[in-house]
Amino acid sequence: MDRSDMAFFDAIFPERISREAEGGPRFLTSKAYASGGQRITNRDATYPKHEYSIAHPPRAQADFEALRAFFYVVGGDADAFRFKDWSDFRGRVDNTTATPVAGVANTWQLCRTYTFGSRQFIRPIYKLAAGCQVIRVRDGVETVLTAAPDVSTGRVVIAGHAAGDVYRWSGEFHVPVAFKDPAAVWRVLGGHKLITEWSGIELEEVRL
Template sequence: MGFHEVRFPAALSFGSVGGPERKTEIVALVNGYEERNTPWEHSRRHYDAGLGLRSLEDVEALVAFFEARRGQLHGFRWKDWSDWKSAGALAEITAFDQTLGAGDGKTTRFQLTKTYRSGAQSYVRPIRKPVEGTVRLAVDRDVKVPGQEFQVNHSTGEITFESAPPKGAVIHAGFEFDVPVRFDTDRILVSIASFQAGEVPDVPVVEVRI
């Protein structure tokens, strides 16, 4: 799969609508009970890029971006304005926002993740596309220096420490991130008259597995 490490114009994605999708298989039993299962470990997000268009210049930018990606052929980065950082919606990012795991004295590589909690349940989401220059790390209470004490692979979300965190040391992280997506259509239908009358084109975007 081709992937371009370029972000869809954030000003256009700001007005989009979208969110996570789950796949649940439900079997109704003869006694009225149900059996529920899912083949997906992780959710998949969908968006509509057309709703963020506000001007003819926006339409022009969308078409240029679509053509450069060759429609569905190449993936790209997407800023989900409802969920784009490790901290809460109104909180500042810190090096202690998320817990990535604990050191064992040997492992130097860790995956960035974000944990979603509700009551006693939680879901850990792998973060594959951190935004360059935003990742902060801490081992226990010691904040690490980027570029010297750790490196970030911004294409995979993998963190590499220069030296392995000691056994039992808790690894924390804070960051901004994008969603890896592609267009979910190979054509865009735009009518200038309709757009000026308030109608916007339907431009579906879907998350891709990295």
């Protein structure tokens, strides 16, 4: 659900636990079938939302303690936070771009590009990790810009733009997500270590 009043906790979900996640993008589409059997589809939203499920229990009690504390400080499903999708967290010069932000002078949105054959999908990236660099390609020459992108919005202000300039970037990025459920359900396993299990954790991407 999109919630404009959702607060954002600018911290990353425990990375040792996010390694266990399953999930990916889900497109919002609708479909119908004509009387002749033809399949008719419509993309109801330009961009998909990513969803993740963590079905495996923490491997150590320290992992559970971090996860429980994280759940408390974000208020269950109240606040969003950063999540590292280990399958797709790096932007490289050969798979990124930047697009002009409509109505905002000299401002560009950093994006991740996915190319297959003659088609290309451009995904805006809003939550950058620290250390991202923006590269300008002018007349085939690459130059690293001194302008630093905003890690909270994925935007960068660029001065001296000239027609034909192309911008790319490199660095890591995160997905803004929130817990789907306001409740947590865990149980203490037997054995002398008394490891606490919390399975079935569901996360969903949010638009902020």
